[in-house]
Amino acid sequence: MTDVLLEIHAQVLRGMGNRPRRFEDWAALTASEDFPDADLSEETFWDRLLADAESGGELTAAWSKALTAWDYDEQAAWTQEAPRTQARRAAAYDRLQFGDDLRKALTAAVPVAELPGPVVIATEHTPWYTPERAAARSFYWKAYEQKLRDKGWSDAAIASLDEASRAVVERLTDPEQPERRQAKGLVVGYVQSGKTANFTGVTAKAVDAGYRLVIVLGGTLNLLRAQTQRRLDMELIGQENILRGADPRDPDSLVGVDYIGDDDDWPDFVQHHGRPSELQAFDIERLTTRDRDYMSLAQGIRALEFEKRVPASPLYAPANLHHAAARVMVVKKNKSVLTKLVKDLKQIHGLLGELPALIIDDESDQASVNTSDPKKWEQGSPERTAINGLLSQVLGLLPRAQYVGYTATPFANVFVDPGDTADIFPNDFLISLPRPQGYMGVQEFHDLDSPVPPEERTVANSQAKAHVRGIWDGEDDRLQEAMDGFVLSGAVKLYRADHGVADGPFRHHTMLVHQSVRKDHHAELALRLNSMWHQAGYASSEGHVRLAALWESDFKQVSDARAADLPNPGTYDDLRPYISRARQLITKGGNPVIIVNGDSDKYFEQLGLDFDRTPNVWKILVGGTKLSRGFTVEGLTVTYYRRMTRQADTLMQMGRWFGFRPGYQDLVRLYIGRQEPMTKTSTGDLYEAFEAICRDEELFRAELKQYSDLVDGKPQVVPAEVPPLVAQHLPWIKPSARNKMFNAELVEIRSPGKAIEPSVYPESADALTRNTERWRPLLQTFTEEPVTFGPADGHRAFSALTSRVSHGELLAVLRQLEWARAGHFEPHLHYLAQLDGRLATVDDWLLIAPQLIASDRAVAPILGSVPLSLVRRTRQSGKPSFSRIAGVDHSALASWLIATAADSPSDGQPSAGTITIGPRTGVALLYPVVEAKKDSEVAAAITRGQADPSKVVMAFTLIPPKSANGPGKRLVRFRTRSTYDTTSAIVDASGA
Structure with missing residues (x-):
């Protein structure tokens, strides 16, 4: 009916x-x-x-x-x-x-998905990928879109991918245009957040639009390359293109055809219901297969010969282009493999100049970046590392090739010399992908700027309380507890699968133990883990008593608070029958532990760790570097992690616990190395390091977002000006390896409505005294009676002393201040100096000195001022910087004042009690900081009833009014250094 x-x-x-x-x-x-x-x-x-x-x-x-x-x-x-x-x-x-x-x-x-879109930093380009053109040719994109729906993707997730992949494709060069032009870009995602889905979507749209050669650089191991090949074959290329006319019912015709017969998921591969070329589309020919990397062109040079419908016209002419088959290869980043590709391309004459090609570089900060020291190059003659040099040759041989790098750790790529047009610097575009829904990243393991006081945090309101378990030096290493948690969480997955939750996400269940790069350490650790497993007594009453205690004290509390909508055992007795099944799955095939540290592809083939082709992997994995890049550990639920590194990108890539955990987010546990503040060494605290690089990356993304808006139709920032946006929160965690960092100078930062919080204050007593003396004129203007501010935006109220000073008075103080690092405040000072009417006008500043409420707070006059609260802060280990100055409630209130005033009439409006500010008033939070480990030590800075100027750091946070940017609304100005005087990505036709 x-x-x-x-x-x-x-x-x-x-x-x-x-x-x-x-x-x-x-x-x-x-x-x-x-x-x-x-x-x-x-x-x-x-x-x-x-x-x-x-x-x-x-x-x-x-x-x-x-x-x-x-x-x-x-x-x-x-x-x-x-x-x-x-x-x-x-x-x-x-x-x-x-x-x-x-x-x-x-x-x-159908609720509105109020999510951020991709952030695009790009040079100007000629629009060509219009909605009409995209809709007119969308055969492979529609097939991929339907495949994602079949996998259970929501409409919002597919629309987000559609938008993000379009943002990449529209920045490529029109494949039909006569002029040869290479565009180079970088797509920045999150670790294990679905970058492959994005570049699969980009590939689908690119081949639909006319790109006829796609080269995907898929990792440095055959296992990783094969995973990428299989993903593209399954979700994009499809059965008909794989079969190439072979009859799936005739074994004789299937010789050499992969997947059929040894891949249980073959029925789930995309089906186009006929050869695409017979459906008024075009075929895709694979130049690599699941088991075979690029050896040489399968049919010799003929594999890249394209039949033209109109022989007199070039291949890129629409009459030829849209009837030609596309070629796709997934290539390992390996010297011998890429050398063969370069050799074959060199033998093809004429055609390459007409061939629109797309190069997708997965994990583009690995191996692809040139790490040769520029200081050792001969003038005008760069020396390249092996993979970088071969990649440059491929780009040189394909003058219509577009290069798109993908990475979650972009710092190495943005530090590439932007003037070296033969290199892979993303001169044309840099796209930051939005954080996907359901993704567990650093933010799910840290309480970043949480307004909840530490003593009030619970598993319900604290990410750290829910998911993180510290391994403190000198105490129990908690390895047995982590293993018990692995067994418990596996049992809960089985319980949920039996009580109506789809068991797809529970197909694999893994634990990762990573605390050294040395292979002998791995062997010792695996032996210990195996011994612990056999002594754990998971089938004995003693073992169940231990598991029941961990269930009650940990897992039950977190699941009740964070997964109330999922089936959860009411008591351990309800869970106990599933413990035995979990134990059997973990020990299936022998030992529960697998060492993952080999260097050869053959080694990985023997491990049985192909998560795509193995029905169930329930194991404890022990390893080092091989587990920290590109290798996706499916079903990862418990991580035991103690290995330190000093490079932010390397450290972030080790975060294998990031990713999607549908149906078991509440079960995820991270056991991570910690150090007491008093005993921290130069190696630092692992958990603190991850929090610092999280702040670095989120600041980088926020800066990209801030500068992505066009001004008068033109970009504020182009990719060559991005390097100065890279931040560093810890002294011993560098953004990337030193041999990958390019130097650029930031001249000016404009911060209308944004907080300016310098942190690098001097340490010497003389410099502190001089700085405090410079603040004296403004300190003496503070009122004696405190004013109550707030609450605002969910943050608590507080009291403070206040003062009003002119912009000139504040600027006079700021210009005289000394800093621990020369030039630290210069970009901000350059901006503030122009707010006297040249750039914009700031009339005055509201100074706020928050007052502490603790009963034992230290209060004292400073150089004859009214009594002010002295604030305790600590510097970062080995660095003159303070990690934070302004209190969360204070900065939230100040930002609220500025935002409210921006929409108020020019004469101001009541904003906090009797305080009023107008749209041309800035807010300054002032903190007399005493460097101390404990609150009780702050009072030592008071001598004879006065604060000792040599022990006080006059720290501050400034928030200029939102109007303080002038009509141009340009927010940053840079001066960059480039080794070559060129910015164009245009390739001269004669250079092919």
Whole structure:
């Protein structure tokens, strides 16, 4: 029986396409032809939505797909409202002309995904990848999109991928254009966050648009390369292109065809329902297979010969391009493999100059970056490391090649010399992908700027309490506890699978132990783990007593607080039957422990760790470097991690515990090396190191976001100006290896409405005294009676002394200050100096000196001022920087004041008690800081009732008004150093 309402709505939504229109008219027109008696009232639609809400009906699914597509459309010509906002959704409803009740029902059924989109830093480009052109040729993209739906991807996730992959493709060169041009870009994701999905989407759209050679650089091991090959084969290339006419029912015709017969997932490979070339599309020919890397062109040079429909026209002419088969190869980043590729390309004459090609470099900061010391190069003659040199040769041989690097740790790539046009610096674009929903990253293991005091944190409101277990020096190393947690979490997964949770995410269950790079240490650790396992007594009453105690004290509490919507055992007795099954799965095939530290592909083949082809991997993995880059540990639930490194990108790549944990986020545990503050050495605290690099990376992404908006239609920042945005929060954790870092100088930072918080204060008593003396004129202006501020934005109220000073008075002090590192404050000072009317006008500043509320607080006058609270802060180990100055509540209130004043009339409005500020008033938080380990030590800085100026750091945080940027709204200005005087990515035709 025909579902009339569904049929009408489906036809209407297909007809509307990429823009909503008046639904009543379109529905009536559709119904008049086939269903003249259909009930098209909003009430009927509303009733159906309510019924669908319980059954997940097809009508809701159809509207979900359409509404989400309209929500996400960055190129929408039918509205000016920003994507992924309630305003954009309202604009769609307005065009549909739906009533309030139907709007509410639809929004309840299909909530607006108010998520950030990709951030693009790019040079100007000629738009070519229009919605119309993308829609006209979308054979492989539609196949990939449907595959993702079949895998359970939500409409919002697919729309987000659609948007992010489009952002990459539109920055490439038009494959049909006559001029030869190479574009080079970098896509920055998160560790284990779905970068492969993005470049698969980019590949689909690129080949649809006309790119006819795709080279994917897929890791440094055959295992990693094969995983990438299989992913592309399964989700994009599809069965028909793999079979190439072979009959899957005839064994004789399947000789040499991979997957059939030895891959249980073959039925799930994309099916195009016919050879694409017979469906008015084009075939994809694989030049590599799952088991075979690039050896040499399979049919010699003929493999890259393209038949032209119009022989007199070049390959890139549309009449030829869109009828030619695409070639795809997934190549290992290996010297011998790439050397063979270069050799073969050199033998092809003429065609390469016409061939639109795409090079995708997965983990592009590994092996691809040139680490040769520029100081040792001969003038004008760069020396290149092996992989970098071969990659440069490939780019030189393919003048129409586009290079797109993918990485989660971009610092090495942005430090490449931007003037070396033969290298891989992303001169044309840098795209930061949004953080996906359901992803567990550093933020899920750290309480970054949490307003909850440490003593009030619980497993419900603290990420660290829920997921992190410290391994403190000198105490129990908790290895047995971690192993017990591995068994318990495996049992919970089995329990959930038996109680209605899809067991797909529980196919693999792993524990990772990583505390050394030395192979002899791995062997010793594996032996210890095996011994511990056999002595753990998981089938004995003693073992169950221990497991029950850990369940009650840890897992039960976290699961009750964070996974109440999932089936959880009420008592350990409910879980106990699943312990035995978990133990059996872990010991299946022999020992529970696998060492992963080999250098050869053959070694990895023997391990049985191909997560794609192995039904169930339930093991404890011990290793070092091989587990820290590109190797995805599926089902990772418990991590025991103690290895330190001094490079931020290397450390972040070791975070194998990052990723998607559907159905078991609450079970994830990180056992990580810790050190007491008093005993920290130069190697530092591992947990603190991860928090620091998290702040570095999030600051980098925030800076990219801030400077991504166009000003007068032009980019504020181009990729060559990105290096100075890289931050460093800990002295012993560098952004990248020293031989990968390019130097660039930041001249000016404009911070309208943003906090400026310098941290590198001098340490000598004389310098501190001089700085405090310079603040004297302003200290003497503070009121005697405190003012109460807040609460604001969920943060608590506090009291403070206040003062008003002119912009000139504050600037006079700031100009005289000394710093521990020369030039530290210069980019900010350069900006502030222009707020006297040249760039913008700041009338005055509200100085706020927060008062502490502790009963034992230290209060004292400073150089004759009213009594001020002395604040305790500590410097970072081995560095003159303080990790934080302003209190969370204080900075939140100050930001709220600035934001409120920006929309207030020029004469100001009450913002906090009797305090008023206008839109041209800045806020300065002032802290007399005493460097001390304990609060009780602060009082030692008070002598004869006065604070000792030689022991006080006059620290501050400034927030200029939002208006303090001038009409140009340009936020940064750089001076970069480049070894070559060129910025163009244009390749001279004669250079091919």
